[in-house]
Amino acid sequence: MPVKTTVFGYPKIGPQRELKKVLESYWNGKISQAELMEASENLILNNAKTIAKHGIDIIPSNEFSFYDFILDLSLMFNVIPERFRKIENPLEKYFAIARGTADAPASEMTKWFNTNYHYIVPEIESNTEFEITENKPLKEYELLKSSLNFKTKPVITGPFTYLYCAKVADYAYFLDKITSVYRGLLKELEESGVEEVQFDEPAMVLDLDNKTMREVIDCYKKITKPFNKIKIYVQTYYEALSEYERMVYELPVHGIGFDFVDGKENLENISKFGFPKDKFLIAGVVSGRDPWRTDFKEILKLIEILTKFTEKIILSNSCPLIHLPVTIKNEHLPEELLKVLSFANERLEELAILKTVINEGKEPPLQDLSMKFVNLNVSEKVSQISQKTLQRKPEFAERYKKQMENLKLPLFPTTTIGSFPQTTELRKARADYKVGRISLEEYENFINNEIKKAIEIQEKIGLDVLVHGEFERTDMVEFFAEKLQGFAITKNGWVQSYGSRCVRPPIIYGDVWRDKPLILKETLYAQSLTKKPVKGILTGPVTILQWSYPRKDIPKEEIAYQIALALNEEVMELEKAGIKIIQIDEPAFREGMPLKKAKVNQYFDWAIKSFRIVTHSVKPETQIHTHMCYSDFNDIIEKIYEMDADVISIEASRSRGEILKAFEKFKYDRGIGIGVYDIHSPRVPQLEEMIEIVERSIKLIDISLFWINPDCGLKTRGWQETIASLKNMVMVALLFRESCRGTQCSKV
Numbered sequence: 108m109p110v111k112t113t114v115f116g117y118p119k120i121g122p123q124r125e126l127k128k129v130l131e132s133y134w135n136g137k138i139s140q141a142e143l144m145e146a147s148e149n150l151i152l153n154n155a156k157t158i159a160k161h162g163i164d165i166i167p168s169n170e171f172s173f174y175d176f177i178l179d180l181s182l183m184f185n186v187i188p189e190r191f192r193k194i195e196n197p198l199e200k201y202f203a204i205a206r207g208t209a210d211a212p213a214s215e216m217t218k219w220f221n222t223n224y225h226y227i228v229p230e231i232e233s234n235t236e237f238e239i240t241e242n243k244p245l246k247e248y249e250l251l252k253s254s255l256n257f258k259t260k261p262v263i264t265g266p267f268t269y270l271y272c273a274k275v276a277d278y279a280y281f282l283d284k285i286t287s288v289y290r291g292l293l294k295e296l297e298e299s300g301v302e303e304v305q306f307d308e309p310a311m312v313l314d315l316d317n318k319t320m321r322e323v324i325d326c327y328k329k330i331t332k333p334f335n336k337i338k339i340y341v342q343t344y345y346e347a348l349s350e351y352e353r354m355v356y357e358l359p360v361h362g363i364g365f366d367f368v369d370g371k372e373n374l375e376n377i378s379k380f381g382f383p384k385d386k387f388l389i390a391g392v393v394s395g396r397d398p399w400r401t402d403f404k405e406i407l408k409l410i411e412i413l414t415k416f417t418e419k420i421i422l423s424n425s426c427p428l429i430h431l432p433v434t435i436k437n438e439h440l441p442e443e444l445l446k447v448l449s450f451a452n453e454r455l456e457e458l459a460i461l462k463t464v465i466n467e468g469k470e471p472p473l474q475d476l477s478m479k480f481v482n483l484n485v486s487e488k489v490s491q492i493s494q495k496t497l498q499r500k501p502e503f504a505e506r507y508k509k510q511m512e513n514l515k516l517p518l519f520p521t522t523t524i525g526s527f528p529q530t531t532e533l534r535k536a537r538a539d540y541k542v543g544r545i546s547l548e549e550y551e552n553f554i555n556n557e558i559k560k561a562i563e564i565q566e567k568i569g570l571d572v573l574v575h576g577e578f579e580r581t582d583m584v585e586f587f588a589e590k591l592q593g594f595a596i597t598k599n600g601w602v603q604s605y606g607s608r609c610v611r612p613p614i615i616y617g618d619v620w621r622d623k624p625l626i627l628k629e630t631l632y633a634q635s636l637t638k639k640p641v642k643g644i645l646t647g648p649v650t651i652l653q654w655s656y657p658r659k660d661i662p663k664e665e666i667a668y669q670i671a672l673a674l675n676e677e678v679m680e681l682e683k684a685g686i687k688i689i690q691i692d693e694p695a696f697r698e699g700m701p702l703k704k705a706k707v708n709q710y711f712d713w714a715i716k717s718f719r720i721v722t723h724s725v726k727p728e729t730q731i732h733t734h735m736c737y738s739d740f741n742d743i744i745e746k747i748y749e750m751d752a753d754v755i756s757i758e759a760s761r762s763r764g765e766i767l768k769a770f771e772k773f774k775y776d777r778g779i780g781i782g783v784y785d786i787h788s789p790r791v792p793q794l795e796e797m798i799e800i801v802e803r804s805i806k807l808i809d810i811s812l813f814w815i816n817p818d819c820g821l822k823t824r825g826w827q828e829t830i831a832s833l834k835n836m837v838m839v840a841l842l843f844r845e846s847c848r849g850t851q852c853s854k855v
């Protein structure tokens with residue numbers, strides 16, 4: 108039987124970030140809703156055309172989203188938080204949930220599995236009734252059919268993964284309840300002539316107990332039972348399917364998809380337990396996550412093994428292509444690097460080639476995938492340092508006391524996370540400098556001027572620990588990747604992070620080392636302008652690694668150690684130059700955690716070690732901060748503690764203080780700043796909201812360790828709302844300072 112090809116999760120943002128541009132124009136009132144709709148239709152059509160043009164057999168639909176595909180489902184199922192219900196215009200309501208409004212805070216946003224894509228958490232309550240308000244997959248299907256005459260395969264997040272994203276506690280109850288809406292969708296799809304549907308179920312790769320497995324299978328039985336025409340595929344990815352034997356034989360579906368790139372165990376399982384004759388096997392063989400060209404020989408070997416178990420194979424990508432930029436065409440990178448790279452469109456080409464080779468029994472095209480960019484010095488240093496225990500001395504309590512005396516900070520010290528608004532003028536200056544319209548000197552003067560303004564503003568607001576504002580950084584990872592050796596930066600390699608926000612992951616292709624200072628100049632300049640302490644802010648090794656595409660020829664931990672050593676050199680230089688607080692941001696610390704429990708400890712071993720490599724050698728008086736945000740930290744709080752930072756600032760407001768639950772169980776007795784307001788939304792937080800968070804927090808955290816800060820950096824905000832919000836925040840700190848004397852606090 109000849110193999111076919113399909114893909115899913117094709118990048119939604121458009122080859123030139125068209126989606127970002129129209130969304131932001133719409134939010135700024137520059138274009139109408141009708142214009143936004145028209146632009147989105149164009150994107151849907153163009154993306155489908157691109158996929159078809161590359162010769163993919165089964166073209167996906169329902170791939171477009173205005174903000175997030177999980178939020179799309181919430182709206183389709185009428186899962187709408189009470190506070191937004193009064194908004195009549197559906198699209199306005201949609202954006203309000205994602206971004207918040209003046210009187211209603213946005214829903215929580217968190218990371219999608221172990222990736223840097225963020226979704227909007229559905230707010231499902233015990234009394235939530237699911238109801239279909241709109242069949243978005245059907246709409247897109249019909250659009251593609253009427254405009255291009257394509258019969259597509261709608262791709263929809265499956266019921267289990269949707270509920271997992273909603274963090275429901277009682278799966279049995281909700282899986283049962285949600286079947287009716289999924290059935291409703293399928294019924295309409297089938298009646299409209301849709302022949303196949305894909306349910307994405309990455310949650311099926313998690314370690315799940317028997318009871319949940321049973322419930323998931325039952326849910327699928329109920330959903331699929333009434334249908335005999337429409338073919339239903341379940342797609343798993345990011346790891347190997349859990350409970351393989353039971354799932355593949357019992358799930359009542361037409362086909363099951365596997366990730367053969369990040370789920371190596373899938374192949375072992377297939378070899379061990381076989382594969383059911385009545386199902387299709389969707390083989391995810393080209394990576395949706397790493398940019399390295401597919402090794403055809405390796406995949407052909409894999410397919411040969413698979414065909415021993417089944418003839419019914421469909422070739423596909425390993426996981427959604429959203430984690431890759433659109434294309435490597437027009438990238439100006441070294442030839443020896445370009446030849447080993449492959450982004451989304453190149454994945455389509457690879458699939459088409461593989462299909463021809465397999466179906467026509469041809470030899471695969473010759474490939475030269477070798478790459479070697481090594482610096483022996485680096486590996487030598489890494490092997491020396493990674494053997495050490497790297498314990499800071501003296502222990503925390505003693506050094507924190509010293510630090511606080513030295514820094515002369517009040518109770519409830521206030522600070523921000525680092526970045527300040529990146530204005531249009533700043534972006535213009537950067538663009539002007541890049542194309543040579545202004546000189547380096549002019550550009551640096553511009554940045555210095557921004558730093559000066561930021562310091563003045565912070566002093567005026569009355570913050571205690573200042574930052575320089577990160578104006579020189581486009582992005583917290585890209586900036587360091589540009590300065591360090593071993594990274595390549597693309598020109599147009601954008602990947603969606605959340606909503607309209609895109610990042611350009613750097614590519615680690617060689618050994619990493621530091622041949623010049625990274626942030627020394629800007630930090631020292633800021634410190635020269637004020638008597639208050641200015642934090643030196645670096646992105647941590649785990650985050651730099653996690654938000655880059657790592658090379659595949661050495662283990663990840665080794666790359667992390669290389670980055671850590673480079674950062675340690677910078678930390679030591681900052682300290683020597685008189686900087687008293689150094690913050691190592693690790694927002695991706697949780698994200699890097701493996702999805703399978705058996706792999707978790709090994710990850711934390713090297714992740715914690717890398718953080719300690721960066722910080723171990725500073726003086727006791729130097730205060731080390733770290734920052735984390737927008738992930739679930741509750742179950743890893745002990746690991747965070749082991750990083751041994753003096754102060755951590757951590758997101759709490761968007762998740763309504765969920766992190767506090769962790770402190771009920773685990774005594775966190777190091778410095779901690781709980782984020783008191785959400786920075787992803789333009790609304791100015793009210794005093795009461797912030798007071799409430801602080802009040803709840805200080806029931807669990809010693810006030811002498813408590814800091815007050817926003818949830819995250821402020822670069823995506825405007826100055827006006829930033830100043831207003833920070834003034835309120837400082838006011839909250841003052842109120843608490845006043846009400847708390849000694850260790851007792853009276854009511855604020």
Ligand code: GLN
Nearest residue numbers: 524525526692694820821
């Ligand atoms: N220091 C960075 C900033 O303020 C941290 C950003 C982040 O955590 N994502 O922008």
Ligand code: ZN
Nearest residue numbers: 694736819820
């Ligand atoms: Zn953050």
